[in-house]
Amino acid sequence: MKVARIYDFNDIRIEEMPIPEVGRREALVKVKACGICSGDVTAWYIKQKAPIVIGHEPAGIISAVGSEVEGFSVGDRVFVHHHAPCFICKHCRRGYYSMCKTWKASHIYPGGVAEYFLVPEINLRNDTLKLPASVSFEAASLIEPTACSIKALKRAGIKGGERVLQIGLGIMGQLNVVLARYYGAKQVIAADLRDDRCELAKKLGADTAINTAKTELRKAVEDITDGELADVVIVGPPKVEVMKLGIDCAGKGSCVVFFMGSAPGELLEVEPHHLYFNEITLVSSYSCGPYDTREALELISQKVIPADKLITDRFSIEETPQAFAKMASLNTLKAIIVF
Numbered sequence: 366m367k368v369a370r371i372y373d374f375n376d377i378r379i380e381e382m383p384i385p386e387v388g389r390r391e392a393l394v395k396v397k398a399c400g401i402c403s404g405d406v407t408a409w410y411i412k413q414k415a416p417i418v419i420g421h422e423p424a425g426i427i428s429a430v431g432s433e434v435e436g437f438s439v440g441d442r443v444f445v446h447h448h449a450p451c452f453i454c455k456h457c458r459r460g461y462y463s464m465c466k467t468w469k470a471s472h473i474y475p476g477g478v479a480e481y482f483l484v485p486e487i488n489l490r491n492d493t494l495k496l497p498a499s500v501s502f503e504a505a506s507l508i509e510p511t512a513c514s515i516k517a518l519k520r521a522g523i524k525g526g527e528r529v530l531q532i533g534l535g536i537m538g539q540l541n542v543v544l545a546r547y548y549g550a551k552q553v554i555a556a557d558l559r560d561d562r563c564e565l566a567k568k569l570g571a572d573t574a575i576n577t578a579k580t581e582l583r584k585a586v587e588d589i590t591d592g593e594l595a596d597v598v599i600v601g602p603p604k605v606e607v608m609k610l611g612i613d614c615a616g617k618g619s620c621v622v623f624f625m626g627s628a629p630g631e632l633l634e635v636e637p638h639h640l641y642f643n644e645i646t647l648v649s650s651y652s653c654g655p656y657d658t659r660e661a662l663e664l665i666s667q668k669v670i671p672a673d674k675l676i677t678d679r680f681s682i683e684e685t686p687q688a689f690a691k692m693a694s695l696n697t698l699k700a701i702i703v704f
Contacts, residue, residue, distance in 0.1 A: 368478065374693075384481050388486075392493075393481055393482075394445060394484055395480065396481065400509070400676075401419075401702070410603075419476055420478030424508070425442075428481065447473045449490070450467055450492075450654060467487060494662050503703065506676075508661045509661075511670050514541050520622060520650045528551055528554070529599070530586060530595035530599070531554070543671070546570035550597075552573075554575065558578045596620070598621045601625065615645050619643075622649070677697050679702075679703045
């Protein structure tokens with residue numbers, strides 16, 4: 366079978382390897398679609414994982430099951446999360462599934478941008494979802510990123526009635542805009558350096574979109590909110606200076622969510638006095654868990670997540686380097702590999 370393996374940020378090779386053999390409690394999935402993640406095209410993040418077969422947003426059809434597998438059959442249309450928790454460790458009991466040792470150790474083999482991948486027992490049991498007929502494989506490739514957004518909004522404690530500021534309007538920022546509106550935000554403010562992404566955010570539910578290449582963000586948010594600033598700030602870009610800007614746009618009693626981490630070794634300077642006396646909470650949100658993927662599938666099936674507006678480019682597996690390059694250049698919103 367063909368796989369797309371990354372060796373360095375600009376070195377992706379289409380290789381051949383044997384189709385994995387299926388164990389007694391495992392399943393083999395024939396891939397139909399897999400997204401290219403924003404993390405995949407973040408240089409420092411992917412370099413620490415390479416060499417690796419890229420892709421962790423897959424959907425496909427089960428082509429073989431082990432002799433002891435229950436609940437899944439050949440022909441089932443599925444989404445498979447590349448990580449799955451144990452549900453019994455202290456981190457799982459507290460709801461921090463991405464901190465679970467089993468979650469971190471589990472993975473589909475060899476990866477999502479492959480003609481086939483093997484689903485280990487833990488992933489099959491704890492985070493493999495059957496797709497309703499109404500959900501296409503392309504739409505299902507958005508389950509994992511949508512689940513990451515769902516987790517972030519939950520970590521922010523959004524209950525409805527908040528003023529939400531989303532900084533960065535790539536695919537994840539756009540998903541956050543949709544979900545902020547869905548969860549009942551009073552006002553959704555979007556910000557990015559590009560006019561086209563600002564315009565899309567308004568179509569997806571933002572009340573206001575600010576081009577930060579032309580307008581000073583803090584002043585604009587202050588004007589829009591009558592001086593109160595934002596109740597929830599979600600910072601998308603993995604840059605310290607944008608994180609500081611997010612804190613600067615946060616009002617009293619607010620929550621600032623770091624949606625992606627900065628590169629290792631980078632330091633963020635904050636003023637504890639300002640955070641303390643304004644009761645500003647800083648929250649990080651990494652990946653997602655099995656309850657998030659289930660909610661994501663439900664929202665996609667209900668068309669809350671408009672897959673047709675979010676998936677912008679489709680490539681074959683042979684074209685994976687071009688898909689990667691286009692995502693890295695920010696010249697597309699969401700590229701997926703289709704089979």
